[in-house]
Amino acid sequence: MKRIDLHLLGPLIALIGLFILGALLNPAFLAPANLSNVLARSAFIGLIAVGMTFVITQGGIDLSVGSMAAFIAGITIMAMNALAPITGANWGTILLGMGVALAGGALAGYVNGALVTKARIEAFIVTLGTMGIFRSLVTWLADGGTLSLDSGLRTLYRPVYFGGIGWITWPIIVFAIVAVLGEWTMRHTRFGRHVEATGSNDRVARYSAVDVARVRLQTYVLLGALVGLATILYVPRLGSASGSTGVLWELEAIAAVIIGGTALKGGTGRVWGTVVGVLILSLIDNILNLADLVSPYLNGAIQGVIIVLAVVLQREKRTADER
Amino acid sequence: MKRIDLHLLGPLIALIGLFILGALLNPAFLAPANLSNVLARSAFIGLIAVGMTFVITQGGIDLSVGSMAAFIAGITIMAMNALAPITGANWGTILLGMGVALAGGALAGYVNGALVTKARIEAFIVTLGTMGIFRSLVTWLADGGTLSLDSGLRTLYRPVYFGGIGWITWPIIVFAIVAVLGEWTMRHTRFGRHVEATGSNDRVARYSAVDVARVRLQTYVLLGALVGLATILYVPRLGSASGSTGVLWELEAIAAVIIGGTALKGGTGRVWGTVVGVLILSLIDNILNLADLVSPYLNGAIQGVIIVLAVVLQREKRTADER
Amino acid sequence: MTPVIALKSVTRSFGAVEVLHGVDLALNAGEVHALIGENGAGKSTIMKILGGYLAPTTGQVLLDGRPVRFRNGPEAEAAGVVVIHQEFNLVPDLTVTGNIFLGRERTRHLRLDHQAMRDAAAELLARLDSPIPVDARIRDLSVPDRQMVEIAKALSRDARVLIMDEPSAALTHREVEALYAQVDRLRADGVALMFCSHRLDEVVRLADRITVLRDGAVVRRADRGELTEDSMATAMVGRELTDIFPPKDTVTSDELLSVQGLTVPGAVHDASLRLAGGEVLGIAGLVGSGRTELAEAIAGLRPARGRIAVSGQQIRIGSTRAAAAAGIAYLTEDRKEAGLLLTKPLTQNLTLSALDRFGFRIDRAREAQAMKDATREFDIRAASPDMPAGALSGGNQQKLLLAKTMLTEPRIVLIDEPTRGIDVGTKQQIYQFVRQLARQGRGVIVISSELPEVMGLADRMLVMRQGRIAGEVSGADITEEAIVRLAMGLDARMEPA
Amino acid sequence: QDAERKIIGVAIPTATHGFMGGLNWHARDTIDRLGKVYPNLEFVLSTSGEAAKQVSDIEDMLATRNIDALVVLPFESEPLTDPVKQVKAAGKFVTVVDRGLSEEGIEDLYVAGDNTAFGRVAGEYFRDNLEPGAKIVVLRGIPTTLDNERVEAFQAAMEGSDKEILDMQHGNWNRDDAFKVMQDYLAKYPQIDAVWAADDDMAVGVLEAIAQAGREGEMVVVGGAGMKDIVKRIMENDPQLPVNVTYPPALISSAIEMTALHFVSNAPMAGRYIIGSQLITPENAEQFYYPDSPF
């Protein structure tokens, strides 16, 4: 039991360690403005990573989320720009745009999920394929450049990223709500149970009257919708999308999930661990920028070392498993 | 039985389909010069993918290979440049450089493997970490720019990529030999059996007196050495290395392995399938260059569609498995 | 009275091979029906057909006299037909409670009702007299505990028909009694029960009707009291079985294995034992007494402290390779998770531990020959050496595992539950085989939860209790009473001689 | 005139950031236009995300499309030098754009921006126009030789001045990355007087971060490459954006056009054309404003 507790706490300890490190390196680190920045930035990857936790727990993977975010951001911006002359630069238009983002995300997720469950293609390949497809489409829609939101809408929409309750901005609030709901869903609902059962042993799950294909499909749709939600928060930040939006987000999201203690091969999902993982990754970036290092060329190396170290604390668990 | 045959042949059929498509689009496709180009450039990813087949079959993954290739190319070039003034611009220096590449690759692979097996960290995280580390190191060594091979050595070394027996250039020959040896090792040696057993169920392997940790470590060292070998062929082609060398090679190598029919979750390795997968990926690029498409922005989309289609032919097997 | 569920001239083929040939069978409410037969006779296949997991190739399944076609297990379950599989069907990452209620979770306002499910699970396990914690993950449970969870899971379904595929094979005495009590209760409640078992005493004790299967066809039907254990065995095997245990003609040679002060953290404390060549050493004890851990530690599969020497030569602890090199082989009790690669062909499974004997380039021809020899020697009934091990019948998997272990030509063999799921005929063969190993001068350690089995085989017996070796009995002192006393913690020496 | 069919291959990097996106747009636009004007010219366009891929693309053009000329913007100089040399050796007309090869004299035509000037102009502006003791932060691009050249020239121009460079981090010519780096600069340094964003995509992210911190009045931002929105704001005398430095993505158009002219006119096209980097100021901004460009 003691062993297992240590494992569960591993990433948390790493997070606390980073916190202390940050505070020691630069007092500005603990300023509310900085923490607010870091948390708000974490929100995009965070929302996606919560969805990714379900997909990975179920035994799948989704490499397309970064490109999907770029693509959804692109169509959302285009939709709002197209609507603005008709409906005007008002909240109605923005809400419609948000609707497009959510529906588009869910639909994109459905496509991934359907290819995995109905066409029965390996998830890695499906989402590698759609990763290329989404990225190409957004580049093509933007004609190689950048899609920018109409400036009237932009001004109206901006507070969705920058506003909030004091320094607790909307992205932070949304991320917190989704994280809590995600954890709750994984722990306390039938869906969460079935996701874990499917990832642990899908044959047994099927024998126990779990509709494995449906559960799988639902996780992809959920992830897609969360990508849509992340987009809703992303667009007001810079008001633009291009072929370079969301590059490598998939890797970051998957890394956050695994740092958080969810097994890559599925079976056990830990949403709160994922949240910790996301924060760890964001903090590393922040601390590297706040500290003065030998050479910025080595940032990536330090990042790599910290990621590995953060996970070392978990290894105890694997020892127990291996027996 | 019939089902399984179709599955095995799936990628091969896709490859033949691409071949016919290429020939129809442009008669120059079948010219030896073009085929030679395509095969030779497949060699880098091909060598790496053969090694990756072992790692994936064993139940692991290696995301660091692209960065590792860049890093090894960097140190190889630096080593040769440093040696040239002492030993002269001759084959001796080049052979020493090759030795550095092979040893460096094996060592880098050993580091990955040791972190996975001895420190017991999830392979995905270890290699995500080393991916960042290798890439940073080469950027740092090159001071943000490019490391170039001494021009005297360059001239001498060039034929290693461009020369050969007629249009069968050295990279093609090396790739063919490694592919055959790889297939042979997987099929006909104890090591291959142990790799498959470990990936299939590591507990059973352990209970069968297979030294699971050692087998795992060996696959990473093998992969590292093959990355070194790929570097030996890569350096004479481009004569340089930088922070952007080998970007996304890992994804391509993994995709090739999976397109070839090796299961991502381990247990069955098909080296010849990997070779087919690599050729499929190279041919897609080549064919996209043969024809004029609507927009080059959509290349990625077409690529994605073809990758997914190539794998659709395999799904039969999974249906059979699932029952 | 119409039977609750029945089979009418059912056949079933896998590929070209027909394994059931026109079977008729009927289960009545309030009756216990035993299905017995040799390994591979088709018992599990019949049960899977009844439970909707397999479709008959020809013929019909009748539910309440009407033909039905279940498309899958859950559909049959919805109709009240519940199966406890021979192969475990539990999700390793979920808890005991999670597994018992998988697919039928109880919720309150969307939220899982953890407490209600936990209570219900605890109640079910209590009914089975089993102390398994309901929050334990299946992954962390021992094989018998998993079997108990499987039974609890089936009991939690409101079954009209309960089909049990070797429910007691992995259980020990005490748990078996709890199972029997449940069977009696369900029978009284009017449930139609069917089970199969290789424990013939159990068949005599429980069954109202018996159907004997041989090579996929019914060869005998009988009512309670019509068949004795011997006549059942004869009907199954098709020949007379005499003297199931071979004579103990022991000729011991020098000490082969010596274990001193072996401690496996949390499982085994300070265990010491000796084993001579030509000797069969039995280890008895209750479930959880640490027998498996002791054996696994000797085989290098667990980190441990202490000293292990083979022929006086000290070996490194915690290394399977060192143990294997010293000639120690361990046959696991957990054949599904630790014994066989279920998706790999039989031949690859057979040779996995002994590949170094097939040349640097694995000699396929020699491998095939080894498979042929093993098939003959261990009477493995398989359609083809290329079929996946998971498609073998349970008993045949066990035989393959035995063959695999023997292929390494070990000097010391540790066998954990050697005859789990093995039919009487083959059991006899395996006992002969164990004896033969001893005659060849090897050392054999047998761990078994079937007391008669260890007693019949062993020259000397150790009894374990709570991770310690509680005592040793040998020769004529090997009596059930002496062993049970040691296992329960009542000192054997207190018994007046 | 010469109705013989000529094929021109164009190999450029993929549109991974704003400038390259603009360059891609101009390349396609020019190809479309020239294709209509000169029916006997055929163009083959390839975009690559990596040096090795670009080399492969060029090999393919040579082997299967039988090009007569190659216009190439090398992904990286070193690795492309040899392959382009092969094209030249095969008797093709070669135009190199923007990033020079590591060996002199291979190409027939060289059209490039001036990376040194790009950094120097910005550096000189800061040196001459900021208050003494002013503090500057720099956002660098993707680590490449070209980024090094720019930054070195910038530092050289600033050398000996009484202004201080506080920090230089990589924003990778990306809006999102620049936003994050700038947020962190703002958290780290209480006083910042000027930002050299070195690229207008990064400038967009930088401006957003400054706006969020409410420190618009404190610092000026100098980007680069003349993105239309930025140029417009300079035109409008935005105090936050006093100037910009040109590095026109349209240089690819000139390169393609001149290569085309080599075949369709009798004028021999050869030589080096360096398009200098100029300072865009509110006074001259109008002439750098292209409202139709996507960049």
Ligand SMILES: Nc1ncnc2c1ncn2[C@@H]1O[C@H](COP(=O)(O)OP(=O)(O)OP(=O)(O)O)[C@@H](O)[C@H]1O
């Ligand atoms: N999926 C399958 N593919 C091919 N053959 C199979 C498959 N399942 C079972 N068989 C074969 O059908 C026959 C009957 O198997 P079954 O499992 O019903 O035997 P059983 O009577 O339960 O034996 P045991 O006592 O050993 O459990 C065996 O020969 C077995 O190899």
Ligand SMILES: Nc1ncnc2c1ncn2[C@@H]1O[C@H](COP(=O)(O)OP(=O)(O)OP(=O)(O)O)[C@@H](O)[C@H]1O
């Ligand atoms: N991997 C494991 N993790 C945690 N606990 C375990 C594990 N394996 C076994 N146990 C526990 O250790 C105890 C000993 O189990 P084990 O099965 O080894 O005993 P045993 O004496 O061999 O009994 P039997 O062979 O009859 O099962 C049991 O309580 C079991 O639940």
Ligand SMILES: [Mg+2]
């Ligand atoms: Mg059976």
Ligand SMILES: [Mg+2]
């Ligand atoms: Mg045991």
